[in-house]
Amino acid sequence: MEVEVKFGVPDEETYERLMAAGDLAGYRLMAGVERRLRDAYLDTEDGAVAAAGYTLRRRDWDDMVTVTLKQATSKAAASKRGTPKRAASTEDADPGASAAGHGEGAADAAVVETGATHSDTALRREELELDLAADDPAATTDVRQAEARSDGTVPVDLRSGGLVVKALPPGPLRRRLSAMVGGRPLLTVVTLAQRRIARDAFDDDRLVAEVSLDTVTVETAAGTHRYHEIEAEVRPQATDDDLQALSRHLSGHWRLTPETRSKFARAQALLAADGRPASDEPPTRDPGADESDRATAPAADPGPAGSVEPPATAADVPEKAPPADDSKRRRKTPGIEPDDLMSEAARKTVLFHFERMLAHEEGTRAGVDYEELHDMRVATRRMRAALTVFGPYVEEKAYRPHLKSLRRTGRLLGAVRDLDVFHENAEHYLEELTEDRRDELEPLFDAWRIEREQRRERMIEWLDGGDFRSFVDSFGEFLHQRGAGAVPDFSADGSPRSRRVNIALPPVVLTELANVLAYDEWVTGPEVPLTRLHQLRIAGKYLRYTLEFFTEVLGPGGKLVIHTVKGLQDHLGDLQDAVVTSGILRDFLSGEGWGRAAGKRARAEQSTDLIVAPGVANYMAYKQMELARLVRTFPQAWDPIRAPRYRHTLLSLLGKL
Numbered sequence: 001m002e003v004e005v006k007f008g009v010p011d012e013e014t015y016e017r018l019m020a021a022g023d024l025a026g027y028r029l030m031a032g033v034e035r036r037l038r039d040a041y042l043d044t045e046d047g048a049v050a051a052a053g054y055t056l057r058r059r060d061w062d063d064m065v066t067v068t069l070k071q072a073t074s075k076a077a078a079s080k081r082g083t084p085k086r087a088a089s090t091e092d093a094d095p096g097a098s099a100a101g102h103g104e105g106a107a108d109a110a111v112v113e114t115g116a117t118h119s120d121t122a123l124r125r126e127e128l129e130l131d132l133a134a135d136d137p138a139a140t141t142d143v144r145q146a147e148a149r150s151d152g153t154v155p156v157d158l159r160s161g162g163l164v165v166k167a168l169p170p171g172p173l174r175r176r177l178s179a180m181v182g183g184r185p186l187l188t189v190v191t192l193a194q195r196r197i198a199r200d201a202f203d204d205d206r207l208v209a210e211v212s213l214d215t216v217t218v219e220t221a222a223g224t225h226r227y228h229e230i231e232a233e234v235r236p237q238a239t240d241d242d243l244q245a246l247s248r249h250l251s252g253h254w255r256l257t258p259e260t261r262s263k264f265a266r267a268q269a270l271l272a273a274d275g276r277p278a279s280d281e282p283p284t285r286d287p288g289a290d291e292s293d294r295a296t297a298p299a300a301d302p303g304p305a306g307s308v309e310p311p312a313t314a315a316d317v318p319e320k321a322p323p324a325d326d327s328k329r330r331r332k333t334p335g336i337e338p339d340d341l342m343s344e345a346a347r348k349t350v351l352f353h354f355e356r357m358l359a360h361e362e363g364t365r366a367g368v369d370y371e372e373l374h375d376m377r378v379a380t381r382r383m384r385a386a387l388t389v390f391g392p393y394v395e396e397k398a399y400r401p402h403l404k405s406l407r408r409t410g411r412l413l414g415a416v417r418d419l420d421v422f423h424e425n426a427e428h429y430l431e432e433l434t435e436d437r438r439d440e441l442e443p444l445f446d447a448w449r450i451e452r453e454q455r456r457e458r459m460i461e462w463l464d465g466g467d468f469r470s471f472v473d474s475f476g477e478f479l480h481q482r483g484a485g486a487v488p489d490f491s492a493d494g495s496p497r498s499r500r501v502n503i504a505l506p507p508v509v510l511t512e513l514a515n516v517l518a519y520d521e522w523v524t525g526p527e528v529p530l531t532r533l534h535q536l537r538i539a540g541k542y543l544r545y546t547l548e549f550f551t552e553v554l555g556p557g558g559k560l561v562i563h564t565v566k567g568l569q570d571h572l573g574d575l576q577d578a579v580v581t582s583g584i585l586r587d588f589l590s591g592e593g594w595g596r597a598a599g600k601r602a603r604a605e606q607s608t609d610l611i612v613a614p615g616v617a618n619y620m621a622y623k624q625m626e627l628a629r630l631v632r633t634f635p636q637a638w639d640p641i642r643a644p645r646y647r648h649t650l651l652s653l654l655g656k657l
Contacts, residue, residue: 005247007256009213009228014254018213018230024201025249027208027242030643031636032197033567037061039194041264042163042186052180055264058139058163064131064556065139067163069173071126072262128173131556138167162186190267193217200645201232201246207645208238209246218267225270229259333552338502338657343486345501346390349549351479353382357409358472364413365463367456370420377417380410385545389512393497393504398485402478405471412459419452422581429619440615444588451594502657505550509654512543513647516565520642524635530579533634537572540641544569554653561650564640571630571637578627585620589613 009015023029038060043049049056050072059066132139163186168174195215201208212231217224232246250256261269334352336345357379363372383406387399426445430438462468478484490496498504519536522528544565551558588594589611640646 003243004209004231004233005243005250006229006231006259007250007254008259009230009256012228014256015213015215015228018254019197024211024232025245025253027201027203027246029211030200030202030639031567031633032199032213033563033640035061035194035196035198037194037196039192039263040162040188041190041267043189044181044184045187046184048181048184049177054180055262056163056177056186057264064133064559065136067130067132067138067168067173069128069177128176130168130171130173132168133556136167138164138169162188190264190271191219192263192267194263200640200643202643203242206237207235207643208242209234214263216263216266218270220271220273227266229263230256334549336501336550336552338500338553340501341486341499342390342393342501342504343395343499344483345549346386346394347479347482347484349386349390350383353379353386354475354479357383358476361463365460370424373413373417373420377410377413380406380413382545382548384410385542386549389508389542389546389549393487393499394485395487398478402471402475405467406475408462409468409471412455412462415455416452416459418580419448419455421577422584423448423452425577425581426619429622437615441619442615443611443613444585444616444619447588447594501550501553505553505657506654509543509546509550509650512539512546513650515539516543517642523638528631528634530575530631533572533631534576534579537569537576540565540569540572553657555656557649557653561646561653564646568637568641571634575627575630575634578623578630582620582623582627585616585623589616589620 009018019032021029040058040060042056042058049069053072055070055072057068057070059068165174165177165181165186166183168177194217197213199211199213201211209232212233214229214231215226216229217226219225230250232243232250234243247258251258334345334348336348340348357376360372360376360379363369364376366372387394387403423445426441430441433440487497489499498507516536516539519532519539522532523536544562547554547558547562547565551562554561584594591611
């Protein structure tokens with residue numbers, strides 16, 4: 001059951017003030033997590049889902065697809081309850097149908113009575129939800145959303161796909177949807193895009209609600225419509241008093257008006273208002289559905305959750321496409337399985353990033369696109385991190401012959417990449433200045449060009465050299481050998497090693513999490529040393545890399561825990577960039593060129609050969625202010641990691657292995 005309150009946000013100023021709020025109704029708001037959501041509402045050609053009183057939404061975000069079947073009208077809004085629960089009924093209980101909190105909000109029609117309490121206006125709807133990977137067979141339909149309509153317009157969300165009901169995992173959502181649509185294909189009725197800033201609301205350590213600020217974009221024949229909303233969806237620990245307090249605060253203090261329509265209903269209203277009734281718009285056909293299914297009877301109930309699917313018939317198996325050219329196809333994941341040996345998972349992970357490194361070598365040499373160098377460097381860093389994370393489960397001496405060249409490759413790529421990041425940040429700063437000040441950093445850029453050319457020459461010299469080619473050949477040959485780098489099955493004292501991923505991974509992840517949380521008491525007080533925050537950044541990096549290496553095994557929820565630690569990493573990364581940039585600018589203004597070696601610092605203390613560059617001095621002051629801001633707002637990035645909810649989510653994912 002989804003239980004929430006939702007209000008319209010009338011203007012940009014109010015939206016920005018809500019974004020900056022540190023609390024709502026006395027509940028502490030955590031740092032926001034931004035999500036870019038792409039929603040496609042689906043139905044059969046004859047509207048079977050709507051006729052049953054539901055809406056069906058496919059939501060694309062990051063590499064995920066969330067399928068939601070939601071009651072189109074709220075359950076009796078005046079019904080009373082003690083603590084709002086979001087669990088489905090017993091017969092619908094199923095681990096595959098989650099209430100992950102991506103729900104869009106209000107019902108199409110809600111009962112609002114004169115004199116009703118704020119809890120009476122809460123929107124309550126039955127909701128079944130399922131998370132899928134973007135490449136799941138149920139979600140990978142080739143809907144040609146970019147095709148223009150008859151009036152020349154196109155939907156705002158060009159990437160929304162369809163849905164293949166019979167390919168969904170067994171469970172309540174599939175059973176309910178199959179009963180509604182049978183074998184008929186699902187068509188796209190309405191599309192919209194959202195920018196969502198989601199913030200958890202806490203009462204001490206009690207998670208009360210997820211507060212979402214949404215910017216919704218809908219395209220119609222008359223143009224683009226954009227509006228703002230705020231939702232507060234309660235969590236299982238919330239009480240009716242919490243819901244009333246949030247509702248009173250938003251309507252009283254903020255003077256917002258409750259929004260009783262869903263985003264789907266609002267989109268339909270906009271289409272109709274612009275002269276094209278939604279019902280008259282020919283929906284986009286889902287090519288993933290077999291045309292022959294249109295005349296078939298409703299699909300049989302696949303049975304209780306977790307039951308084995310019946311064997312596919314010839315009609316269920318699509319014609320095979322011509323085999324793809326494997327030499328041109330880049331793998332999206334390392335292909336780790338829960339029962340893989342950890343040493344084999346290490347080999348697959350390093351090989352995956354080794355291949356990515358080589359895929360970006362040509363672009364790095366060309367030097368046209370900064371991102372090619374960035375991606376090649378990231379691949380080398382992932383390989384080195386993988387060998388650290390998997391250290392206890394691989395034979396170090398087997399990898400040792402390749403490590404020196406791997407480190408040198410990463411070091412030379414990083415030397416150039418660091419300058420590119422510096423330049424990109426400086427360009428962003430200049431974009432905020434008036435036109436007459438855009439050349440303030442030219443003296444600095446002159447030095448930057450000389451330094452970058454020198455570093456790039458050293459990088460290309462290494463990539464062109466025989467040592468790099470020998471490294472590529474030998475390391476590639478090693479990584480393609482199944483079982484390469486495996487440690488013995490038994491340790492020196494004769495005890496067996498925990499070798500399988502599903503057994504060994506939980507303690508690995510929890511150790512990395514403990515290494516991060518160990519900083520809590522040292523980074524939550526005043527005047528935290530910058531060196532300590534840098535150390536935390538390194539610890540967080542290994543937690544993030546560990547989670548990323550095992551994304552396939554952790555399942556869809558893994559992306560959520562990665563997203564949270566990535567927010568911390570991005571914040572600390574920006575902070576470290578500000579520290580490094582400040583040092584570079586200081587050295588430049590001191591007349592020492594582009595930075596200086598540590599040994600030269602003492603000798604340079606008495607130097608008076610200063611550079612007169614007021615624009616560079618202004619930029620240094622700007623970076624110092626940015627550094628102070630990042631230090632001041634660090635708790636907003638740290639709180640989501642230290643919150644009990646994060647540990648609970650991670651433990652839940654590990655418990656499913």
